[in-house]
Structure formats: C-alpha cells, structure tokens
Amino acid sequence: MVESLISLAALLAGVAFLFALVRFIKGPTAADRVVAFDVMTIVSISFIVFIALLGDRVIYLDVALVYALLSFLGVIVFARYLERGF
Amino acid sequence: MGQGMDIVGALLLLGGTFFLLLGGLGLLRMPDLYNRIQAGTKATTLGTLLSLLGVFLLRPEWGWKLLLIGVFLIFTNPLSSQVLARAAHRSGAHKSPATQVDRLAEDRAEP
Amino acid sequence: MSAEPTTASSVSGLRQFFVLVLTLMLFWLMLMGSLDGQVLLVGLIASSVIALLFRSGLTFFTEMRLNPMAIIAGFMYYGYFFKELVKANFTLAGVVLSPDLPINPGIVKVRTKLKSRMGRLMLANSITLTPGTLTVELDGEWIYVHWVLMESEDIEQATAKIVAGWEHYLEVIYG
Known part of the structure; x- marks a missing residue:
C-alpha cells in the first residue's frame, strides 16, 4: 500500500518534471528557461528524497540539500548576469 | 499505530506531488514570465514541504535533516524568484497584454 | 564623547557574535544529527x-529581537504563513485548472512601515508566497508587487490587502 502510493507520487513528480521540461524547451526567453530549470531542480529534490525513502539511505538527503543549494546559487548568478544586460 | 502513520505519510507525500504537478502545469499555461514565476514558486514550495512532511511521518528519525531542507527551501525559494523577477523587469522582459498596470515601469520612466 | 557609542556598539557586537555562533551551531547540529563530543567541538570551532x-556580512541573521513578545509573534507568524501558503496554492490551482485561465495581472506599489533590512526581506519573501503576489523590486519603504488577480491599483488599498x-x-x- 505505502510502496505503491510512493510510486504513484514519483510518477506525478515525473509528469511535473516533464511539464517544466516542455517550458524549458519552448522558452521563449532565457529567463523563462531559468524558471523552468528552477522548478525542475525542486521537483528533483522531491525525487531524491523519494529515492532515499525507497532505498532507506539517509545519506541521499545530503545530496538533496546540496542540490537545493546549487539551484539557488545558479538562479542568483543568472539574475546578476541578466541585470548587467545582454 | 505505525501502519496508520505510514499511510498518512504516504498520502501527504502524494498530495505534495499533486501540487508539484499543478506548478508544472501553471508554468506551461501562464502567458508571461511573472505569472509563470508565481505558479512555479508557490506550488513547488508547498509541494516539496508536504512531501518532506510525508517522509517525516514515514521516517521520523530523519526529522532534523528534513527540517533543514524545508527551512532552506522556505528561505531560498521565494528569494530566488524575487531576484529573477527583478532582473527580468530591469532587463525589460515581455509582459502579457492582459497586464493592467505597471507602477514600477511608470516610476522608472520619470526620474 | 565618543566613549559611549563605542561601548554600545562593542556590546551589541558581542551579542551579535554569540547569536551568529548559536545560529550556525544549530544548522551544523541539524545537519550532523548527533550530539557527540567531537561533533560539538568541531561545530563550535567552525562556527566561531x-x-x-x-x-x-551576516548581520541580518542577528537583527531579530529576542524578547518573549517577539518569540510569540514568531510562532504566530509561522502559523499565518502556512495558512496563507495553503490558501495561495488553492487560489492558484483554481486559476491553473480552469480552461479560460482567468487572470488579471498588474504590478502595484505598496508601502511598508518596517525599518530593518531583515524585516523588509522577510516581508518580501512572505509576499512572494501569499495568494497571487510576487515581489518584483524593493526600493526603501516601497515594494513593487506583481499581482495575478489584481483587486486595486491604489497604493493604500493594495498595502492594506497585501x-x-x-x-x-x-x-x-x-521592527
């Protein structure tokens, strides 16, 4: 029961990831792609946490934390770049 | 008790991914960058927090680390959206024609 | 004449230092998940x-007040925060799931009474997570907000609402 609910959740997260991927491909501007990328990263964080849960490996939570940190820094750096003008 | 807790946890987790899905859908359907950011941030923040809460009910011993991820997300998620929205506005991002008013552009225009 | 400000600032500097060390220690302990002697020692050295x-560069961590009223308000703030976050998501779900996408966006200007930088930052973050609003620019006491379902473009009314x-x-x- 619990395992199948988690699998279903992973499936929904996968669809969310695909939606963001479509926006990432369509753009149209670089900023739209960054928003899409940010959403993809956050969905991935949930994904990593689910994998930690199914594999019962707490160490993967550290991976999720570092992932969150990098995503944040990535968006900030991109925003700086955008403000300086293309 | 443990069994019931597990099911509540799994349901919360599923509810969280439902919001992630809504966020993705909003990202796809909204007409311009600002509305997309709105859909993206709010839905993914709540979605991830609910998922983390669900995992906490399934594995209470992971609580501190999950809380750390949650706190980090609550702070950084809105912040990165805001910084991106500001950068986009400063570099003159396209606004949907549905936009009623833009006080920021008005205030920028008159020094 | 210059003696008093110096003492005051060095006292607040000391307080700032301890609050910062404690905050960093808290993060460290949450990450490690143990209260082992070695973990505590390494954390204490690294935090210091x-x-x-x-x-x-990190003064914004220590700007909050630590009196009982502030702590109670902190808890109430988080209660309100989660309520608004859930409301924001249901509002948004309604918009995203309806076929004709009923949005009425606009960028409005609001004014804040808050003086401290961290207070203003927290306000901007909170606005971003409340129903249909996104902070676009902070300029002193003025905040420019993108509002998906705009109800009023008047400064006073928008301020009261948001x-x-x-x-x-x-x-x-x-404060």
Whole structure:
C-alpha cells in the first residue's frame, strides 16, 4: 500500500518534471528557461528524497540539500548576469 | 499505530506531488514570465514541504535533516524568484497584454 | 564623547557574535544529527571562525529581537504563513485548472512601515508566497508587487490587502 502510493507520487513528480521540461524547451526567453530549470531542480529534490525513502539511505538527503543549494546559487548568478544586460 | 502513520505519510507525500504537478502545469499555461514565476514558486514550495512532511511521518528519525531542507527551501525559494523577477523587469522582459498596470515601469520612466 | 557609542556598539557586537555562533551551531547540529563530543567541538570551532570572519556580512541573521513578545509573534507568524501558503496554492490551482485561465495581472506599489533590512526581506519573501503576489523590486519603504488577480491599483488599498497582515507580526519581531 505505502510502496505503491510512493510510486504513484514519483510518477506525478515525473509528469511535473516533464511539464517544466516542455517550458524549458519552448522558452521563449532565457529567463523563462531559468524558471523552468528552477522548478525542475525542486521537483528533483522531491525525487531524491523519494529515492532515499525507497532505498532507506539517509545519506541521499545530503545530496538533496546540496542540490537545493546549487539551484539557488545558479538562479542568483543568472539574475546578476541578466541585470548587467545582454 | 505505525501502519496508520505510514499511510498518512504516504498520502501527504502524494498530495505534495499533486501540487508539484499543478506548478508544472501553471508554468506551461501562464502567458508571461511573472505569472509563470508565481505558479512555479508557490506550488513547488508547498509541494516539496508536504512531501518532506510525508517522509517525516514515514521516517521520523530523519526529522532534523528534513527540517533543514524545508527551512532552506522556505528561505531560498521565494528569494530566488524575487531576484529573477527583478532582473527580468530591469532587463525589460515581455509582459502579457492582459497586464493592467505597471507602477514600477511608470516610476522608472520619470526620474 | 565618543566613549559611549563605542561601548554600545562593542556590546551589541558581542551579542551579535554569540547569536551568529548559536545560529550556525544549530544548522551544523541539524545537519550532523548527533550530539557527540567531537561533533560539538568541531561545530563550535567552525562556527566561531565563520562568525569572526564574516560577522559584518551576516548581520541580518542577528537583527531579530529576542524578547518573549517577539518569540510569540514568531510562532504566530509561522502559523499565518502556512495558512496563507495553503490558501495561495488553492487560489492558484483554481486559476491553473480552469480552461479560460482567468487572470488579471498588474504590478502595484505598496508601502511598508518596517525599518530593518531583515524585516523588509522577510516581508518580501512572505509576499512572494501569499495568494497571487510576487515581489518584483524593493526600493526603501516601497515594494513593487506583481499581482495575478489584481483587486486595486491604489497604493493604500493594495498595502492594506497585501502588506498589513504580515506587518502585524513582523513589526514585533524585527521592527
């Protein structure tokens, strides 16, 4: 029961990831792609946490934390770049 | 008790991914960058927090680390959206024609 | 004449240092998940070094007040925060799931009474997570907000709608 609910959740997260991927491909501007990328990263964080849960490996939570940190820094750096003008 | 807790946890987790899905859908359907950011941030923040809460009910011993991820997300998620929205506005991002008013552009225009 | 300000600032500098070390220690302990002697020692050394090196850059961590009223307001703030976050998501779900996408967006200007930087930052973050609003620019006491379902473009009315609920708590915590 619990395992199948988690699998279903992973499936929904996968669809969310695909939606963001479509926006990432369509753009149209670089900023739209960054928003899409940010959403993809956050969905991935949930994904990593689910994998930690199914594999019962707490160490993967550290991976999720570092992932969150990098995503944040990535968006900030991109925003700086955008403000300086293309 | 443990069994019931597990099911509540799994349901919360599923509810969280439902919001992630809504966020993705909003990202796809909204007409311009600002509305997309709105859909993206709010839905993914709540979605991830609910998922983390669900995992906490399934594995209470992971609580501190999950809380750390949650706190980090609550702070950084809105912040990165805001910084991106500001950068986009400063570099003159396209606004949907549905936009009623833009006080920021008005205030920028008159020094 | 210059003696008093110096003493006051060095006292608040010391307080700032300790609050910063404690905050960093808390993060460290949450990450490690243990209260082992070695873990505590390494955390204490690392936190102190970071606090010494980056004290001036990390002052926003220590701007909150630590009196009982502020702590109660802190808890109430988070209660309000989660309520608004859930409301924001249901509002958004309604918009995203309806076929004709009923949005009425606009960028409005609101004014805040908050003075501290961290208070204003927390307000901006909170606005971003409340129903249909996104902070676009902070300019002193003025905040420019993108509003998906705009109800009013008047400064006073928009301020009452968007800002007042948060300020009620943040005023007590940060001032």
